[in-house]
Amino acid sequence: MTLSIHPLVGVGTVSAGDDVAAALEPALRSIGPINGDVLVVTHKIVSKAEGAVREIEGDEEAFKKALVEEIARSIVRRRGDLIIAETKHGFVCANAGVDRSNAAEGTMVLLPEDPDRSAHRIRMKLRQSLGLDLPVVISDTFGRPWRRGLTDVAIGVSGLLPILDLIGTRDWVGRELDVTEVAVADELAAAADLVMGKASGIPAALVRGYDGPRGDGKGSDLVRPVDEDLFR
Amino acid sequence: MTLSIHPLVGVGTVSAGDDVAAALEPALRSIGPINGDVLVVTHKIVSKAEGAVREIEGDEEAFKKALVEEIARSIVRRRGDLIIAETKHGFVCANAGVDRSNAAEGTMVLLPEDPDRSAHRIRMKLRQSLGLDLPVVISDTFGRPWRRGLTDVAIGVSGLLPILDLIGTRDWVGRELDVTEVAVADELAAAADLVMGKASGIPAALVRGYDGPRGDGKGSDLVRPVDEDLFR
Numbered sequence: 001m002t003l004s005i006h007p008l009v010g011v012g013t014v015s016a017g018d019d020v021a022a023a024l025e026p027a028l029r030s031i032g033p034i035n036g037d038v039l040v041v042t043h044k045i046v047s048k049a050e051g052a053v054r055e056i057e058g059d060e061e062a063f064k065k066a067l068v069e070e071i072a073r074s075i076v077r078r079r080g081d082l083i084i085a086e087t088k089h090g091f092v093c094a095n096a097g098v099d100r101s102n103a104a105e106g107t108m109v110l111l112p113e114d115p116d117r118s119a120h121r122i123r124m125k126l127r128q129s130l131g132l133d134l135p136v137v138i139s140d141t142f143g144r145p146w147r148r149g150l151t152d153v154a155i156g157v158s159g160l161l162p163i164l165d166l167i168g169t170r171d172w173v174g175r176e177l178d179v180t181e182v183a184v185a186d187e188l189a190a191a192a193d194l195v196m197g198k199a200s201g202i203p204a205a206l207v208r209g210y211d212g213p214r215g216d217g218k219g220s221d222l223v224r225p226v227d228e229d230l231f232r
Numbered sequence: 233m234t235l236s237i238h239p240l241v242g243v244g245t246v247s248a249g250d251d252v253a254a255a256l257e258p259a260l261r262s263i264g265p266i267n268g269d270v271l272v273v274t275h276k277i278v279s280k281a282e283g284a285v286r287e288i289e290g291d292e293e294a295f296k297k298a299l300v301e302e303i304a305r306s307i308v309r310r311r312g313d314l315i316i317a318e319t320k321h322g323f324v325c326a327n328a329g330v331d332r333s334n335a336a337e338g339t340m341v342l343l344p345e346d347p348d349r350s351a352h353r354i355r356m357k358l359r360q361s362l363g364l365d366l367p368v369v370i371s372d373t374f375g376r377p378w379r380r381g382l383t384d385v386a387i388g389v390s391g392l393l394p395i396l397d398l399i400g401t402r403d404w405v406g407r408e409l410d411v412t413e414v415a416v417a418d419e420l421a422a423a424a425d426l427v428m429g430k431a432s433g434i435p436a437a438l439v440r441g442y443d444g445p446r447g448d449g450k451g452s453d454l455v456r457p458v459d460e461d462l463f464r
Contacts (some may be wrong), residue, residue, distance in 0.1 A: 003427050005235040077462040084462065092378040102403040141414075145377060145463035146324040147385065148456050149395045149415025151422070163381045166430055171334045177430055182373075183381030184426065190383070191423035194416065194442060195235050198398055198409055210426060224380045230309040230316065231377035231463050 003209040006031045007195040007202045013104075016051035020118075021125035023049070024204055031206050033132055038207040039122070040137045040192035043155060044102050044109055045203040046118045052110040053103065064098060064108060071110060072096040076232055087111055090223035091155060092232075093142045101198065111140065115156025116218045123158045134206075135159030135214060139189035141198075145231065152193035154185035154219050161217040162186070183222060184212045233441050238263045239427040240436040247336075248283035252350075253357035255281070256436055263438050265364055270439040271354070272369045272424035275387060276334050276341055277435040278350045284342040285335065296330060296340060303342060304328040308464055319343055322455035323387060324464075325374045333430065343372065347388025348450045355390045366438075367391030367446060371421035373430075377463065384425035386417035386451050393449040394418070415454060416444045 008027035014020065020041065028039070047053065056063050061081070069075070072085035076092055085096035089111065097111035112118045119136040127133050138156035143149075154162055162185030166177050192205035226232070240259035246252065252273065260271070279285065288295050293313070301307070304317035308324055317328040321343065329343035344350045351368040359365050370388035375381075386394055394417030398409050424437035458464070 001239070001427060003237040003423070005237075005423075007233070079462055100407060101409045103407070105407075144415075144456075146456050146461060147415060147418065147454050149413040149418065149454065151415050151418050153379065169430070171430070171433075175332060175335070175337075177333045181381040182425070182430065183376075183379060183383050186379065186381065186383050187422040187426050190419040191235070191237075191426060193414070194419050194423060194444075195233060198401070198403070198414065201403075212426075222379050222381065224376075224378050229378060230311060 001209050001211055003191070003207065005191055005195050006206045006208065008204040008206065009202060011045070011203050014045055014049045016049065016053065018049045019125065020046055020049045021122045021129065025126070025129055027204070028126070028130070028206065033130060033134060033206060034208070035132060036208070037134050038137065038160065038188060038210050039126070039134045039204060040139055040189055040207060041122060041204040042196065043112055043115060043138050043140045044099070046112050046115070046138055047109045048104075050112055050118065052112050053107045054110065056106050056108060064095070064100075067108065068095045068098050071098070089115065089155065089220060091142070093140070097140060102201070111155065112138065116158065116220060119156040119158035119219070133159060137185050137188050138219065139192065141193070152189040154189045154222060156219040157185050157217050159214055160185065161213045161215045162219060162221050163217070164212055185217070185219070185222065233443055235423070235439065235441040237423055237427050238438045238440065239434045240438065241434060243277070243435050246277055246281045248281065248285065250281045251357065252278055252281045253354045253361065257358070257361055259436070260358070260362070260438065265362060265366060265438060266440070267364060268440070269366050270369065270392065270420060270442050271358070271366045271436060272371055272421055272439060273354060273436040274428065275344055275347065275370050275372045276331070278344050278347070278370055279341045280336075282344055282350065284344050285339045286342065288338050288340060296327070296332075299340065300327045300330050303330070321347065321387065321452060323374070325372070329372060334433070343387065344370065348390065348452060351388040351390035351451070365391065369417050369420050370451065371424065373425070384421040386421045386454060388451040389417050389449050391446055392417065393445045393447045394451060394453050395449070396444055417449070417451070417454065
């Protein structure tokens with residue numbers, strides 16, 4: 001099955017109180033969504049629409065540091081200006097998700113309060129306006145401890161299972177698989193990032209041909225429980 | 233720009249001494265590769281063709297543990313049967329890349345000796361047979377410390393830059409980006425995995441429409457230098 005990934009171009013800026021689904025709808029219609037498509041939305045447009053934004057006061061660096069410390073559930077590592085923190089959602093990432101890129105002048109953007117709820121809301125609104133039930137993935141850009149560069153991952157989902165569970169599945173030589181849990185929502189987010197870029201202003205992409213399991217999954221399913229964590 | 237990802241179906245099994253490029257070529261031709269396409273190949277077919285395989289002797293679990301300890305450059309963490317180890321290439325992953333899935337009966341598969349060289353070799357052979365210079369990514373499936381599930385990442389590349397460096401780039405509101413290094417080769421590997429699965433016997437995929445920078449990159453560029461590592 002061939003997969004295709006279509007950027008949503010021409011989506012305007014959004015402000016607090018705007019409807020993300022409505023902002024995405026014209027670009028989505030110009031692609032022509034069909035049953036089975038998955039919509040990946042970068043968290044930034046969601047955060048802005050939800051007002052998950054702070055006005056910078058005083059020195060920008062000092063403000064950012066104080067903000068990260070305020071919103072983080074815990075600080076995992078610190079070196080110089082770099083803070084690796086656990087967000088209240090349980091995600092471990094740089095600066096607890098606080099980011100200035102593509103933020104309005106004088107502001108910083110936080111992660112959405114509840115990215116799964118955000119994904120669900122977008123999905124429900126589009127179901128109403130388009131008459132199609134498109135699973136939604138909300139993405140953000142995270143670093144990795146041992147690999148250079150960042151990749152997009154899923155922080156919220158609605159309408160699909162973020163982990164493909166292959167327990168009991170056999171490989172093509174008949175042996176049970178060693179790898180049994182694939183983080184497909186993260187792979188969808190990473191794939192979508194390839195057409196969105198960081199500087200292009202493209203906030204979403206439509207993935208066609210993904211045949212993984214639908215269902216009532218959550219982005220929080222991707223958070224490794226602390227008792228399985230060997231690196232904190 | 234729309235991206236499309238095409239699985240290479242119908243590729244037969246390979247054994248030590250086989251030519252991976254020749255094994256992939258019929259499936260590749262049936263897709264019809266064009267200039268600009270990127271080929272993602274899972275490491276397992278490469279390792280098998282290169283003979284990076286060990287015959288299991290004695291108890292399978294004990295053999296595996298001893299093999300991991302033998303080939304690892306260092307052991308990073310250990311809990312029960314789980315060993316997180318650094319490979320000689322510098323990758324940090326479960327079992328130093330030793331894997332039984334999709335291995336021939338009675339064997340375990342290791343990572344290729346030099347995945348960048350493997351990628352280069354496949355690229356050069358296909359350039360000769362197809363008359364096209366397709367950048368090649370060799371992929372494997374790695375876990376992550378704080379996220380459940382595994383995703384495919386790049387362990388070898390030839391003909392493209394695995395990290396897209398955006399230093400100095402401005403976002404669409406004119407501010408310098410916070411995130412400046414995108415691990416695009418990992419995103420390509422993750423995207424390709426969505427059409428390959430773990431149990432399907434599909435060892436490669438062709439990515440069309442990826443417009444990131446070509447050049448003389450290496451999979452080892454994705455290894456974070458130890459002095460930047462906060463988690464070891």
